Amino acid sequence: MPPRKGRGRRGAAEPEDRVHHIERILEGLVQVVHDVHNNNNHDEAPQQPAMPMPGARAMPRTTIKQFQHLKPPTFYGTPDPMAAESWLLGIERVFEVLPCTDEQKVIFATFMFEGAALIWWQLKKPLEPLWLWPRFLEVFNEEYFPEMVRDQKIQEFLNLKQGNMIVVVYNIKFMELSRYAPHIVSTESRKARRFEAGLRWNIKNKVEILRLPTHQEVLRAALIAEESLNEMSQFRENQKKRIGGNMSRGQSSK
Known part of the structure; x- marks a missing residue:
């Protein structure tokens, strides 16, 4: 039996139809991927500007x-x-x-x-x-x-004594020189003891027995002690003058 021509034409067209069908599927997949990508972009929340960390300080703009x-x-x-x-x-x-x-x-x-x-x-x-x-x-x-000068200042601080200075002046000198030796006065207690050690003996004797914990308290006590000593000295001076005056009047009356 001779072959049917119609089936032959349909068989020849099938590969071409299959190619077109695959191309349409691929086009559809490409469109799906494109749509998904667009949807994702639209769904993303807009980026917010970076917020500064809590406690962060803005860079100063001093002119x-x-x-x-x-x-x-x-x-x-x-x-x-x-x-x-x-x-x-x-x-x-x-x-x-x-x-x-x-x-x-x-x-x-x-x-x-x-x-x-x-x-x-x-x-x-x-x-x-x-x-x-x-x-x-x-x-x-x-x-x-230079370091040599700083070393000299440290030594000057270590040797500092009140001597003939009043307490206020001694304290000014003490504070000025202590800047060069922070390791020596690293705590309030050490600062108090160092200041106390340089006081004049008649003031130091009245202050050191108190064992005050801070430099300011030692300074306050030293000022009070100095004032007390000055008053005592003035009282004795007045007494001498009074006694001397009485003796002079007694001698002149004889």
Whole structure:
């Protein structure tokens, strides 16, 4: 029996139909993937701006004009270590009330350099890519307030005695020199004992038996003891004058 022509034509068309069918399936899959991707993008919550961490502080934006408004001291590069330290204390006092980063502190402080100090800084500045305040203090002190001078101040503090000074003046000197030896007065108790040890003997005898725990309490007791001794001395002086006067009148009446 001869083959049917109709079946032959249908068999030849089947592969082509299958290809079109597969292409339509693939197109459908691509569309599904595209729709899913779009839906996911639409469903995503809009990104919120990053919130600062609790307790975090914004970076200060202090200007040179604000810095100058506080009248910071000028440093001329004097070889006197005490003058250099005095300038540094003045600058740090400004920074206590003016919010600055460690980098800003260096920029602002060196802005106040003049003369020899400015020349020194122009030579030092290029040696490091970034200057921060702790490193600047280290280099500045090496140049203008060397370790040898600091050691001398520590020794001066260790040898400090009240001597002929009144208590108020002795305390001022004590506080001034104690800055160079924080390890010696690291607690209130140690500070009190060191201050007490330098008092004049007639004041020290009245204060040390109290074993007061803080420097301020020892200072207050020393001031009271000093006042008491002064009153006693004045009383004795008046007594001598009175006795001397009586004796003079007695002799003149004879």
